[in-house]
Amino acid sequence: MSQNSQRYQVCSICVMDSNNPGVTFDESGQCVCCRDALARKPHEWWPTKEGYNRLEKTVERIKREMAAKPYDVMIGLSGGVDSAYLAHLLKRKFNLRMIAVHVDGGWNTEAAVRNIEKIVRQLDIDLYTHVVEWEEMRDLQLAYLKASVFNQDAPQDHAFFSTLYRLSKRFEQKFFLSGVNFSGESVHVPRGGYPAMDARNLRAIHRSHGVGTLDTFPLLEPLHYLWLARIRKQLQIVKPLDYLPYDKEAAKRELIATYGFVDYGAKHQESRFTKFYQEIYLPVRYGFDKRRLHCSALIVAGQMTRDEALEQLERPLTTPEQAARDKRFVAKKLRISVEELDRLVALPPVPHQKYANSQTLYRFNGVLRKLVRGRL
Amino acid sequence: MRPRVVPVLLLDSRRRLVKTRRFGEPIYVGDPFNVIRIFNEKEVDEICVLDINATVEQRRPDVGFIRELASECFMPLSYGGGVTSVSDASPIFAAGVEKIVLGRAGTDARIIRALADEFGSQAVTVCVDCKNTPEGWRAVVDRGLVVTPLDPVRLAQEAEAAGAGEILLQNVDRDGERSGYDLELIYRVSRAVELPLMALGGAGELRHLVEALVAGASAVASGSTFVFLGRLRAVLITYPSTGDIEQMRANLQREC
Numbered sequence: 001m002s003q004n005s006q007r008y009q010v011c012s013i014c015v016m017d018s019n020n021p022g023v024t025f026d027e028s029g030q031c032v033c034c035r036d037a038l039a040r041k042p043h044e045w046w047p048t049k050e051g052y053n054r055l056e057k058t059v060e061r062i063k064r065e066m067a068a069k070p071y072d073v074m075i076g077l078s079g080g081v082d083s084a085y086l087a088h089l090l091k092r093k094f095n096l097r098m099i100a101v102h103v104d105g106g107w108n109t110e111a112a113v114r115n116i117e118k119i120v121r122q123l124d125i126d127l128y129t130h131v132v133e134w135e136e137m138r139d140l141q142l143a144y145l146k147a148s149v150f151n152q153d154a155p156q157d158h159a160f161f162s163t164l165y166r167l168s169k170r171f172e173q174k175f176f177l178s179g180v181n182f183s184g185e186s187v188h189v190p191r192g193g194y195p196a197m198d199a200r201n202l203r204a205i206h207r208s209h210g211v212g213t214l215d216t217f218p219l220l221e222p223l224h225y226l227w228l229a230r231i232r233k234q235l236q237i238v239k240p241l242d243y244l245p246y247d248k249e250a251a252k253r254e255l256i257a258t259y260g261f262v263d264y265g266a267k268h269q270e271s272r273f274t275k276f277y278q279e280i281y282l283p284v285r286y287g288f289d290k291r292r293l294h295c296s297a298l299i300v301a302g303q304m305t306r307d308e309a310l311e312q313l314e315r316p317l318t319t320p321e322q323a324a325r326d327k328r329f330v331a332k333k334l335r336i337s338v339e340e341l342d343r344l345v346a347l348p349p350v351p352h353q354k355y356a357n358s359q360t361l362y363r364f365n366g367v368l369r370k371l372v373r374g375r376l
Numbered sequence: 377m378r379p380r381v382v383p384v385l386l387l388d389s390r391r392r393l394v395k396t397r398r399f400g401e402p403i404y405v406g407d408p409f410n411v412i413r414i415f416n417e418k419e420v421d422e423i424c425v426l427d428i429n430a431t432v433e434q435r436r437p438d439v440g441f442i443r444e445l446a447s448e449c450f451m452p453l454s455y456g457g458g459v460t461s462v463s464d465a466s467p468i469f470a471a472g473v474e475k476i477v478l479g480r481a482g483t484d485a486r487i488i489r490a491l492a493d494e495f496g497s498q499a500v501t502v503c504v505d506c507k508n509t510p511e512g513w514r515a516v517v518d519r520g521l522v523v524t525p526l527d528p529v530r531l532a533q534e535a536e537a538a539g540a541g542e543i544l545l546q547n548v549d550r551d552g553e554r555s556g557y558d559l560e561l562i563y564r565v566s567r568a569v570e571l572p573l574m575a576l577g578g579a580g581e582l583r584h585l586v587e588a589l590v591a592g593a594s595a596v597a598s599g600s601t602f603v604f605l606g607r608l609r610a611v612l613i614t615y616p617s618t619g620d621i622e623q624m625r626a627n628l629q630r631e632c
Contacts, residue, residue: 071440102610102612104611106406106407106410107410108414108613110411110413110417112413112416112417113414113612113613113614114614116612117605117612117614120606120610121605125609126606126607126608127605127606127608127612128608128610128612129611129612131404131405131406131611133404134392134406134407134410135407186591249493326590333409333410371443
């Protein structure tokens with residue numbers, strides 16, 4: 001998918017490359033992604049004593065505000081390192097009363113399930129699971145593959161955030177403490193990706209290519225989402241890991257030593273579908289290796305050198321045998337043949353905007369809010 | 377041989393896995409294949425899948441579906457639901473199932489005898505569903521809707537005499553409660569038969585499994601223990617590691 005007008009180019013600072021249409025470079029050879037991330041760094045990451053003090057103050061404020069409620073905060077637990085480390089930090093350092101939310105979309109690895117079990121048992125955290133009806137999930141994911149849009153992880157992500165908002169009302173919660181962190185996730189492709197929280201888009205894709213109905217799938221309608229997320233601010237999202245010198249590798253070692261955490265390899269492979277999406281779907285279709293984002297973020301964070309990153313990218317994402325196994329697994333679960341799955345991966349990409357969506361509404365809301373604040 | 381620890385999975389009419397409470401209030405726990413795959417990796421001793429509505433809805437076992445389940449299972453699989461005869465059971469065994477679990481058919485000595493003669497006692501488990509009534513313990517059938525005049529001890533003894541290989545002792549009152557088995561019932565029934573008795577109904581944690589073994593069960597089965605976690609009954613597939621089970625056995629020997 002490289003731009004034919006351009007020669008292939010890798011950023012001189014990080015490892016983002018020109019295979020991604022959104023990635024542009026300045027005269028010095030630096031890409032727009034890491035330039036942007038480096039510019040944001042002082043405003044989004046405070047790995048200092050002072051940062052930690054700010055986090056302590058935030059936690060104190062939350063505890064005061066939530067004293068009469070059943071929990072202080074909500075967190076997510078996927079079975080991965082970031083969310084597990086966050087749970088560990090919040091319990092051991094701050095002794096927050098937490099409700100951990102897990103959404104089971106039918107793709108959990110055994111390692112993910114075991115890690116969740118270890119964390120909630122040893123830290124005595126209340127876990128809440130929402131199990132998505134598998135037949136609906138399967139139908140929806142097949143619809144996404146057939147629609148051939150970019151964000152194949154949208155069904156899983158949408159289900160998670162919808163569940164979070166529903167539960168926040170049920171348990172009277174105001175704070176979601178997220179494991180998202182600058183240190184490993186600061187690098188984005190401009191206009192890359194598509195937001196998962198667009199129920200109108202999800203519905204339109206399902207209407208076009210699904211066969212059943214989404215009777216129980218946790219959908220959050222656009223207006224409802226706007227109301228909850230941006231107007232009422234039902235949930236304040238705090239990212240505690242951004243107030244620490246957070247280093248994922250060190251965090252993983254600590255979790256392994258403390259809880260017998262299971263190391264399952266690459267980033268975000270708590271879900272077997274995400275593994276397929278990142279190791280097979282994205283590279284085959286877009287020539288896009290997601291490790292470039294993560295390595296580039298680590299370079300920005302000063303936790304990896306460019307040479308180390310290049311060396312890591314030299315190693316294959318997956319082996320042909322492993323890829324074949326993963327494809328067989330995904331095809332079998334979706335009840336299609338491997339040939340059909342290959343055909344779906346090879347379809348020409350279609351923009352999400354080809355289907356009805358709420359992007360205009362969301363943008364309009366942003367404009368409105370600026371108007372209200374007298375910023376235009 | 378360490379005692380077997382067996383997850384029990386319940387299928388509803390739409391082939392969804394559910395977990396009940398006192399045989400009602402089914403909660404969705406996932407797709408059978410997803411759940412079985414995770415149990416595979418946890419190296420479970422044996423797995424028991426029961427179609428809880430088959431008899432009541434007068435459905436025959438769906439052999440194609442059972443074959444898919446069996447082919448997905450790395451561990452021995454026992455199946456129950458709607459089996460009433462040798463001709464029902466033959467294709468199920470052919471599909472790779474190791475044991476048949478009889479519910480209502482377990483109250484009919486002729487059916488037990490016919491199955492035991494045809495496939496061997498080791499392949500026939502009789503599930504005795506028990507309810508505590510004002511008249512004392514009674515065996516019940518058809519998802520607990522029909523109370524028989526039989527005492528569970530009597531039913532277990534009759535099943536043994538007819539050639540069953542194992543008793544699965546289920547307690548309707550404690551199903552899904554996660555507060556422990558009725559140990560007295562286990563003690564009473566296990567003393568009354570020579571057959572291995574597998575306790576079911578009421579467990580919520582490892583401690584409960586040990587208690588049942590101390591009370592006389594030779595194996596322990598549970599749904600809730602392996603599909604729910606914590607105060608909020610969060611669906612999460614778990615299974616004790618070999619180390620946990622060894623620890624359990626050590627505790628057991630200390631207590632005996």
